[in-house]
Amino acid sequence: xxxxxxxxxxxxxxxxxxxxxxxxxxxxxxxxxxxxxxxxxxxxxxxxxxxxxxxxxxxxxxxxxxxxxxxxxxxxxxxxxxxxxxxxxxxxxxxxxxxxxxxxxxxxxxxxxxxxxxxxxxxxxxxxxxxxxxxxxxxxxxxxxxxxxxxxxxxxxxxxxxxxxxxxxxxxxxxxxxxxxxxxxxxxxxxxxxxxxxxx
Numbered sequence: 166x167x168x169x170x171x172x173x174x175x176x177x178x179x180x181x182x183x184x185x186x187x188x189x190x191x192x193x194x195x196x197x198x199x200x201x202x203x204x205x206x207x208x209x210x211x212x213x214x215x216x217x218x219x220x221x222x223x224x225x226x227x228x229x230x231x232x233x234x235x236x237x238x239x240x241x242x243x244x245x246x247x248x249x250x251x252x253x254x255x256x257x258x259x260x261x262x263x264x265x266x267x268x269x270x271x272x273x274x275x276x277x278x279x280x281x282x283x284x285x286x287x288x289x290x291x292x293x294x295x296x297x298x299x300x301x302x303x304x305x306x307x308x309x310x311x312x313x314x315x316x317x318x319x320x321x322x323x324x325x326x327x328x329x330x331x332x333x334x335x336x337x338x339x340x341x342x343x344x345x346x347x348x349x350x351x352x353x354x355x356x357x358x359x360x361x362x363x364x365x
Contacts, residue, residue: 179344188246188322189215189222192237196229197255204252207278207295210302211251214313219326219334222249227260237263239270247274247320251298253286254279264289276316 191211198204215222225241225248228234235257242248248267267273268289275290278298297312325334331351 187221187223190225190245192248192250193226196235197252200255206302207251207298210298214310218314219324221323242267243271250277253277256286
């Protein structure tokens with residue numbers, strides 16, 4: 166562990182000043198998600214499948230209007246080519262209007278995973294079956310993972326894949342430099358190496 170701390174301190178700029186330039190944003194609409202238990206599960210399933218598929222994405226949180234405003238920031242939306250919305254059953258008129266403006270001004274794409282979205286939401290986004298998300302959360306099957314990834318495959322968005330499926334790459338940027346943080350899900354802290362057999 167001391168070696169990791171030394172490394173992080175020596176390369177502090179890569180950890181503290183890096184920014185994302187991701188094409189995809191997952192839109193966490195708390196006003197909709199908080200109304201349905203499965204809403205948060207769908208968000209988790211979507212985030213997991215995207216990460217395992219190597220897709221780089223940001224998460225944009227929007228409050229439910231109680232303690233945090235239920236308002237989408239147009240400038241934040243405009244940074245992305247596509248918005249993925251895991252739950253849209255109770256979207257407000259303001260949220261729908263903001264998405265319509267995003268599509269009109271930016272030309273971005275909106276993908277909504279819902280079998281029963283707010284009526285007007287269906288007019289501003291491409292609807293996708295929520296079933297694969299719900300099943301992926303409970304069953305964690307490769308078939309449903311592939312079905313989820315197929316919904317974003319045509320978006321032509323940033324993707325970083327590793328030859329070892331147990332290693333995930335997170336891409337960041339610092340000026341003109343690209344930074345890849347590698348997360349090894351098969352890491353064995355007991356010996357500081359990848360668990361199991363390793364190959365050179």
